Amino acid sequence: MRPRSPGGRAAATVAVLLSLALAAPAAARGPGGGGTHEYEVTGPRTAAQRTAVAATGASVDSIHGDRIVITAGAEQADRVRALGHRVVRLPGPPDRSGGRQPKPHTFPAQDAKYHTYAEAMAEIDAGIAAHPSLMSKQVIGRSHEGRDIIAVKVTSGVNPGAAKPEVLFTHHQHAREHLTVEMALYLLKEFGKGYGTDSRVTKMLDNRVVWIVPDVNPDGGEFDIATGSYRNWRKNRQPNSGSSNVGTDLNRNWNYKWACCGGSSGSTGSETYRGRAAESAPEVKVVADFVRTRKIDGKQRIKAAIDFHTYSELVMWPFGWTYDDTAPGLTQDDHDAFAKVGKSMAASNGYTPEQSSDLYITDGTIDDWLWGDQKIFAYTFEMYPSSAAQGGFYPPASVIDRETARNRDAVLQLLENADCMYRSIGKEQQYCSTAE
Structure with missing residues (x-):
């Protein structure tokens, strides 16, 4: 397992980062009420920093070194930027229609x-x-x-x-x-x-x-x-x-x-x-x-x-x-x-x-x-x-x-x-x- 930060130091770090995240605007609404997208976030390296990103209301989808992928509304993405990270919107879900008209209630x-x-x-x-x-x-x-x-x-x-x-x-x-x-x-x-x-x-x-x-x-x-x-x-x-x-x-x-x-x-x-x-x-x-x-x-x-x-x-x-x-x-x-x-x-x-x-x-x-x-x-x-x-x-x-x-x-x-x-x-x- 990866080494842990000492409990007190980790807790203090999280407290500071959470205060920054939670001071930002309210979370954006999901599909049907504002829209969510996937974003690549560059910067978070530690579990405490990733926890602060998650505290904005985004879901953390994957982690690779100091880059993570999140799903978030636009305002949530701004809250992540306010933590000092680089945030880039990714393309939406893949088009697997094969050029065919989508058929409702089925997979592409x-x-x-x-x-x-x-x-x-x-x-x-x-x-x-x-x-x-x-x-x-x-x-x-x-x-x-x-x-x-x-x-x-x-x-x-x-x-x-x-x-x-x-x-x-x-x-x-x-x-x-x-x-x-x-x-x-x-x-x-x-x-x-x-x-x-x-x-x-x-x-x-x-x-x-x-x-x-x-x-x-x-x-x-x-x-x-x-x-x-x-x-x-x-x-x-x-x-x-x-x-x-x-x-x-x-x-x-x-x-x-x-x-x-x-x-x-x-x-x-x-x-x-x-x-x-x-x-x-x-x-x-x-x-x-x-x-x-x-x-x-x-x-x-x-x-x-x-x-x-x-x-x-x-x-x-x-x-x-x-x-x-x-x-x-x-x-x-x-x-x-x-x-x-x-x-x-x-x-x-x-x-x-x-x-x-x-x-x-x-x-x-x-x-x-x-x-x-x-x-x-x-x-x-x-x-x-x-x-x-x-x-x-x-x-x-x-x-x-x-x-x-x-x-x-x-x-x-x-x-x-x-x-x-x-x-x-x-x-x-x-x-x-x-x-x-």
Whole structure:
């Protein structure tokens, strides 16, 4: 891991930078109320400086040395300039129409291999029908606009009476990150075809319960392609009372350290608007309630998780709300187990492993909630590409197969470690000897 700045010095730096950022004008409204764009920002080198950029209400999309890419409104971009950084607007989402007239509510013609919500649900239903003894589906709730949010359960009938360790994979919190839905579909295909033919997959499904939530933000995803062209939409589609701005950033709305630390925005126009209260976004509450149902007889059955995002090619672990490696609720052994497994997964997929706050401070995120509230070893995978130049949030459909398969080994590694994550640091006897 990269070295940390001493806590007091880092906190003082952040305080000064945040005061500059927050003294600037109110955040611009998103699409439909002022417009947001991607910008390249040159200058921020440290996590504290990047946190100050994020505190303007912009979302930090990728980081390369002293250059970062943000999504922001024009006024937010001005607030970043006021911090002393160079800010240059980037081109908008790619035109993949292939010269054809956009067809509403579908992906552009050249990206037709991506699945709309309806197409993804149909493919999942077909997969379950093909493997009824292995897979089942439950509707765990509905989005703001009434779309089903589902969880697919994948496990074999072997060891039916055992309390198998469970692993959760969530996808598509952010609307424009469509590759993550393809990741969910890939996993379901791999589990279906691999059970009984691949010894590694078979062993895991005999001894684990896998839960896949393929689309946490279906409304936002459908809005992003509603015109037949990409709209660069991030949030959900929940209205905000008293404002024309629409949407909450789902990954700032979880009920752990919500709004605690300058890692989200209270402005409805911000790309990182955290919502009026923790779990105020219905999609977040649906998934959180589902996770809570997996606590049986006082024990959380879900032991590990990955939340898939794009982009930057990263494997990250908690905490995001503090720069410190350890904090209340995260011991040195916890941290070491997170890091050991995280680095091993990253070695298999070629991503960069790091604690979330190595990038910048975030609060109200799913990983911090899963660990801080439920003691689930939770990771975020930021998938392909590594940069905006390679497609950013909209990589071409031609990479889907390659980039989803790239995570196969990492997923299996997490499944294999899930029964006792502390085994990775040689402390199985201390922590897991009485585990189920």
